[in-house]
Amino acid sequence: xxxxxxxxxxxxxxxxxxxxxxxxxxxxxxxxxxxxxxxxxxxxxxxxxxxxxxxxxxxxxxxxxxxxxxxxxxxxxxxxxxxxxxxxxxxxxxxxxxxxxxxxxxxxxxxxxxxxxxxxxxxxxxxxxxxxxxxxxxxxxxxxxxxxxxxxxxxxxxxxxxxxxxxxxxxxxxxxxxxxxxxxxxxxxx
Amino acid sequence: xxxxxxxxxxxxxxxxxxxxxxxxxxxxxxxxxxxxxxxxxxxxxxxxxxxxxxxxxxxxxxxxxxxxxxxxxxxxxxxxxxxxxxxxxxxxxxxxxxxxxxxxxxxxxxxxxxxxxxxxxxxxxxxxxxxxxxxxxxxxxxxxxxxxxxxxxxxxxxxxxxxxxxxxxxxxxxxxxxxxxxxxxxxxxx
Amino acid sequence: xxxxxxxxxxxxxxxxxxxxxxxxxxxxxxxxxxxxxxxxxxxxxxxxxxxxxxxxxxxxxxxxxxxxxxxxxxxxxxxxxxxxxxxxxxxxxxxxxxxxxxxxxxxxxxxxxxxxxxxxxxxxxxxxxxxxxxxxxxxxxxxxxxxxxxxxxxxxxxxxxxxxxxxxxxxxxxxxxxxxxxxxxxxxxx
Amino acid sequence: xxxxxxxxxxxxxxxxxxxxxxxxxxxxxxxxxxxxxxxxxxxxxxxxxxxxxxxxxxxxxxxxxxxxxxxxxxxxxxxxxxxxxxxxxxxxxxxxxxxxxxxxxxxxxxxxxxxxxxxxxxxxxxxxxxxxxxxxxxxxxxxxxxxxxxxxxxxxxxxxxxxxxxxxxxxxxxxxxxxxxxxxxxxxxx
DNA sequence: GATGAATGAGCGTTCATTCAT
DNA sequence: GATGAATGAACGCTCATTCAT
Numbered sequence: 001x002x003x004x005x006x007x008x009x010x011x012x013x014x015x016x017x018x019x020x021x022x023x024x025x026x027x028x029x030x031x032x033x034x035x036x037x038x039x040x041x042x043x044x045x046x047x048x049x050x051x052x053x054x055x056x057x058x059x060x061x062x063x064x065x066x067x068x069x070x071x072x073x074x075x076x077x078x079x080x081x082x083x084x085x086x087x088x089x090x091x092x093x094x095x096x097x098x099x100x101x102x103x104x105x106x107x108x109x110x111x112x113x114x115x116x117x118x119x120x121x122x123x124x125x126x127x128x129x130x131x132x133x134x135x136x137x138x139x140x141x142x143x144x145x146x147x148x149x150x151x152x153x154x155x156x157x158x159x160x161x162x163x164x165x166x167x168x169x170x171x172x173x174x175x176x177x178x179x180x181x182x183x184x185x186x187x188x189x190x
Numbered sequence: 191x192x193x194x195x196x197x198x199x200x201x202x203x204x205x206x207x208x209x210x211x212x213x214x215x216x217x218x219x220x221x222x223x224x225x226x227x228x229x230x231x232x233x234x235x236x237x238x239x240x241x242x243x244x245x246x247x248x249x250x251x252x253x254x255x256x257x258x259x260x261x262x263x264x265x266x267x268x269x270x271x272x273x274x275x276x277x278x279x280x281x282x283x284x285x286x287x288x289x290x291x292x293x294x295x296x297x298x299x300x301x302x303x304x305x306x307x308x309x310x311x312x313x314x315x316x317x318x319x320x321x322x323x324x325x326x327x328x329x330x331x332x333x334x335x336x337x338x339x340x341x342x343x344x345x346x347x348x349x350x351x352x353x354x355x356x357x358x359x360x361x362x363x364x365x366x367x368x369x370x371x372x373x374x375x376x377x378x379x380x
Numbered sequence: 381x382x383x384x385x386x387x388x389x390x391x392x393x394x395x396x397x398x399x400x401x402x403x404x405x406x407x408x409x410x411x412x413x414x415x416x417x418x419x420x421x422x423x424x425x426x427x428x429x430x431x432x433x434x435x436x437x438x439x440x441x442x443x444x445x446x447x448x449x450x451x452x453x454x455x456x457x458x459x460x461x462x463x464x465x466x467x468x469x470x471x472x473x474x475x476x477x478x479x480x481x482x483x484x485x486x487x488x489x490x491x492x493x494x495x496x497x498x499x500x501x502x503x504x505x506x507x508x509x510x511x512x513x514x515x516x517x518x519x520x521x522x523x524x525x526x527x528x529x530x531x532x533x534x535x536x537x538x539x540x541x542x543x544x545x546x547x548x549x550x551x552x553x554x555x556x557x558x559x560x561x562x563x564x565x566x567x568x569x570x
Numbered sequence: 571x572x573x574x575x576x577x578x579x580x581x582x583x584x585x586x587x588x589x590x591x592x593x594x595x596x597x598x599x600x601x602x603x604x605x606x607x608x609x610x611x612x613x614x615x616x617x618x619x620x621x622x623x624x625x626x627x628x629x630x631x632x633x634x635x636x637x638x639x640x641x642x643x644x645x646x647x648x649x650x651x652x653x654x655x656x657x658x659x660x661x662x663x664x665x666x667x668x669x670x671x672x673x674x675x676x677x678x679x680x681x682x683x684x685x686x687x688x689x690x691x692x693x694x695x696x697x698x699x700x701x702x703x704x705x706x707x708x709x710x711x712x713x714x715x716x717x718x719x720x721x722x723x724x725x726x727x728x729x730x731x732x733x734x735x736x737x738x739x740x741x742x743x744x745x746x747x748x749x750x751x752x753x754x755x756x757x758x759x760x
Numbered sequence: 761g762a763t764g765a766a767t768g769a770g771c772g773t774t775c776a777t778t779c780a781t
Numbered sequence: 782g783a784t785g786a787a788t789g790a791a792c793g794c795t796c797a798t799t800c801a802t
Contacts, residue, residue, distance in 0.1 A: 030796065030798080031795090039763095041763080041765095042762060042799085043761075045798070050797075110300045111214055111297070146360050153347055153373055153374070153377070156350045160342040164338050170338045170339070176335065180335065180343070184343070186376045186377050187343070187373040221771085221772095231774090231789065231790095232774080232775080232786090232787060232788050233787050234773095235773065235774075236786065241772065241773090386765090410794075419766080420767050420768060421795090422794095422795080423766050424794095425794065426765065431793065487680055490680045491594060491677075525746065525749065526740050528731070528740045529731060529746075533757070537722050540722040540726050550719070560715065560719055563715075563723055566757050600775065601775070609784095611778090611784080612778085613783055613784075616783075621775095763800105764801105766798105772793100774792070776788105776790105780785105780787105
């Protein structure tokens with residue numbers, strides 16, 4: 001039975017994600033992707049233009065997943081400031097629950113690959129979040145600083161802490177997660 | 191005329207820093223280091239065991255510089271909470287003023303290179319900072335959360351914002367820098 | 381049209397044999413193997429793990445050929461002492477007729493490459509010969525000295541003389557070959 | 571106090587001998603000779619034209635030593651066939667007692683280095699031996715075969731067995747040594 | 761769609777040799 | 782005599798990519 005977007009294609013993406021998470025871009029060779037995906041070199045080049053194309057596609061998929069996770073549970077219907085706490089926890093938990101994806105993202109966003117993509121992707125996936133923050137600034141609920149600053153004071157901290165948890169450098173229980181979310185809120189609250 | 195610690199050696203380190211900042215580890219080939227440093231391949235291997243050894247040495251140098259910059263101006267003699275604001279600003283300004291070093295660090299700390307080093311280096315260079323934070327926790331001045339969390343809520347934010355400034359995505363004037371430092375302080379203050 | 385066991389693979393082995401015979405291991409570079417075999421560097425590494433692997437494989441092939449040549453004509457069915465004369469002549473003629481293989485063997489067996497292999501290979505290819513000698517010792521037909529000694533007094537001499545003939549230092553006609561074989565027999569005969 | 575032919579020069583030759591015996595020509599780099607000899611690269615090139623020149627010089631020294639050892643005890647004054655037995659034992663014992671020199675010789679004589687040298691050196695160092703064999707052939711005491719053949723039937727066997735003893739593959743006690751010498755004599759005796 | 765043998769430019773590294781001091 | 786920093790051509794090997802089947 002045929003599949004809508006090919007088992008092989010998914011196997012290639014999945015193998016690449018695993019490999020990059022554990023070996024980095026440099027250590028992820030096409031030969032390794034061939035072995036782990038079960039697809040031949042020729043097949044990989046049938047579905048993707050190049051190794052870089054696989055990586056860019058993977059980035060797009062993961063960003064999409066992350067955007068969905070962030071806005072799950074309709075946070076924009078929660079009262080102030082619960083929606084910010086909710087989003088912070090969603091972000092932290094997404095990263096903590098997806099170590100391979102997180103290790104991929106941190107590598108992608110700190111590499112030559114990313115330079116052409118970054119801003120574009122930020123806008124596309126975070127549009128709803130950005131809108132929410134704008135609204136809260138206008139209402140005088142949070143301090144009037146550039147969006148990038150607000151992002152780093154809140155979700156940026158979530159990413160960094162999730163990375164450390166994945167690396168085994170610390171573990172945040174649910175209670176502490178909420179405490180940190182509240183600390184971030186204090187930082188940006190007027 | 192003889193030089194202390196060899197001109198060639200410094201030229202190699204400097205060329206490598208520039209190249210990695212603009213092309214990444216992978217894009218920084220020995221051939222490029224040869225061209226930019228003015229040293230031959232043989233000479234490079236006279237001073238360093240391998241390409242990795244150059245990179246590790248560069249990391250050590252930069253971390254040392256950063257540690258010095260952070261503790262410049264004797265922040266531990268300033269009254270609460272000025273010392274934290276002072277350190278935050280020192281960190282941000284160091285990163286913002288050293289774009290190549292910052293781009294290098296972000297790549298190093300997100301790569302296989304770093305895995306063996308990270309915690310050790312953190313302790314060595316940040317000992318004074320860590321001590322300061324411990325003291326403030328004990329005095330009940332800042333919230334009682336793991337040090338890693340406090341780090342990400344404060345200096346972690348400085349790094350991230352400096353990276354964005356280097357990337358040209360925003361510019362923080364001195365006034366705004368202080369506002370962000372104060373926002374970070376609100377996050378960790380009891 | 382497909383070939384059994386790949387033309388390229390054989391071309392690589394053959395080119396390597398020729399090159400080592402005339403230039404030694406050190407002088408046989410991968411670039412030269414590429415030129416003489418008609419295979420690209422990548423193809424060579426598709427069939428062999430390393431330059432050393434080519435050399436070890438070549439050794440195995442040649443030893444196999446030699447073992448076959450030695451036992452050709454069913455010498456163990458000949459009466460005493462004709463079977464020893466027969467084997468001696470087979471050995472000498474194999475070496476004399478295969479100068480490249482002989483030059484290869486002499487280099488392989490006097491190099492770090494061989495250290496792990498030598499004894500093992502001796503047993504494997506010479507099993508029948510060893511058995512024959514044992515039998516003749518037990519029957520009191522040849523002197524009771526260690527096998528290695530008996531080997532050097534007989535086939536070892538054949539190798540050395542063949543090497544000299546290949547080097548053009550002397551030429552043994554059929555008559556003289558038999559005389560030398562008989563001299564060797566006198567050495568080991570009780 | 572000055573030395574007749576420089577300590578450094580001897581240190582270089584000795585270090586090279588040790589290194590080649592245990593690592594071969596390929597594994598003996600100039601850097602290693604620098605370390606083990608205590609002479610700097612510059613000094614080595616003051617005494618020798620090239621790495622090959624060191625090796626050729628070493629060969630000449632060892633051949634000279636060997637020639638001396640072979641003719642020690644004035645074998646040409648011993649009665650037939652004791653002088654041949656005596657020379658055979660001298661040869662075997664020289665090799666067995668000088669493992670580094672023997673390992674060096676076997677590598678030298680199986681390498682591109684040797685091709686230009688071999689015959690010349692044979693004549694020079696073995697002149698006395700050759701003369702002795704000639705005399706014995708004329709007297710009808712030994713078989714009339716080319717000198718090279720007689721060499722391989724006698725001293726050639728001594729070399730090969732000494733190599734095996736050095737490699738730890740067998741050990742010949744004094745009694746057995748004499749038995750083998752006598753076996754070689756039987757091979758060449760009329 | 762799928763294969764995998766074949767490619768070759770380019771990689772990090774080595775090492776015999778030189779020469780200013 | 783002696784040094785050792787400097788050289789650079791050449792080494793063994795890798796790997797993203799292609800294409801005949």
